[in-house]
Amino acid sequence: QKEVEQNSGPLSVPEGAIASLNCTYSDRVSQSFFWYRQYSGKSPELIMSIYSNGDKEDGRFTAQLNKASQYVSLLIRDSQPSDSATYLCALAGTGGFKTIFGAGTRLFVKA
Amino acid sequence: ETGVTQSPTHLIKTRGQQVTLRCSSQSGHNTVSWYQQALGQGPQFIFQYYREEENGRGNFPPRFSGLQFPNYSSELNVNALELDDSALYLCASRPNSGANVLTFGAGSRLTVL
Numbered sequence: 001q002k003e004v005e006q007n008s009g010p011l012s013v014p015e016g017a018i019a020s021l022n023c024t025y026s027d028r029v030s031q032s033f034f035w036y037r038q039y040s041g042k043s044p045e046l047i048m049s050i051y052s053n054g055d056k057e058d059g060r061f062t063a064q065l066n067k068a069s070q071y072v073s074l075l076i077r078d079s080q081p082s083d084s085a086t087y088l089c090a091l092a093g094t095g096g097f098k099t100i101f102g103a104g105t106r107l108f109v110k111a
Numbered sequence: 112e113t114g115v116t117q118s119p120t121h122l123i124k125t126r127g128q129q130v131t132l133r134c135s136s137q138s139g140h141n142t143v144s145w146y147q148q149a150l151g152q153g154p155q156f157i158f159q160y161y162r163e164e165e166n167g168r169g170n171f172p173p174r175f176s177g178l179q180f181p182n183y184s185s186e187l188n189v190n191a192l193e194l195d196d197s198a199l200y201l202c203a204s205r206p207n208s209g210a211n212v213l214t215f216g217a218g219s220r221l222t223v224l
Contacts, residue, residue, distance in 0.1 A: 004153075032211045043201055043215040044154065088153055092211040097167035099144070099203075099213060101153035 003027055004102035006089050012108045019076040021105050023089030026070065030091040033065055035074045038086045038104065047087075048074065079109045115140075115216035117202050123222045124192050132187040132219045134202030142205040143185040144213065145177060149198045160185055189221075197223045 005024045013019045021035075032051055036044035048063040050056045050072070056063045062075040072091075076083055086104040116135045124130050136143050142161045146154035156169035160179035174190040183204075189196060199220050203213035 043218050045215070046212055049212060098156045098159060098169065099211060100156060103153040
């Protein structure tokens with residue numbers, strides 16, 4: 001079993017819709033959870049971090065964490081064509097000795 | 112505040128050769144990690160350096176080695192290059208505060224022929 005699992009997609013949504021990206025993980029001791037966005041040919045950039053169960057909102061983005069179910073999600077409201085990218089789920093354990101990434105989900109937002 | 116810079120941006124090597132990639136971490140960041148990202152895959156953790164010591168390593172063979180210098184810049188060395196080493200190599204730094212948020216450089220794209 002992979003440490004971080006994501007649906008590779010592509011996920012296609014129309015402009016203005018809600019995009020829902022999901023991620024499951026296997027290591028129960030993981031403490032920190034992240035969503036990074038990676039445009040084609042570019043390096044990853046942080047969108048959201050979440051450390052506690054529940055929801056965390058930042059603008060059009062909402063991260064959701066359920067440690068009991070080992071599940072992290074990212075909702076993008078009012079999706080824009082500029083949101084088209086690969087979204088990487090990542091997690092780190094205590095001590096932060098390494099951050100592990102999923103394979104990423106490709107999102108296409110159609111104008 | 113400067114970001115993370117990597118060099119070179121692109122390079123082509125042949126099998127069996129050796130390569131050195133360089134990274135300057137962001138100001139205020141004393142931890143540097145290296146990742147390998149093959150086409151269509153997520154970044155794979157190679158290793159991490161904190162205050163010039165390796166303090167974490169992924170599933171990569173010993174021919175992948177690194178250094179961190181007193182100014183927190185870092186090098187990734189790969190010996191005996193193989194075709195499968197062709198990838199984007201990403202350097203990421205973390206702040207001294209210990210937060211696990213990574214700031215990535217633009218990457219070095221290595222092609223092994």
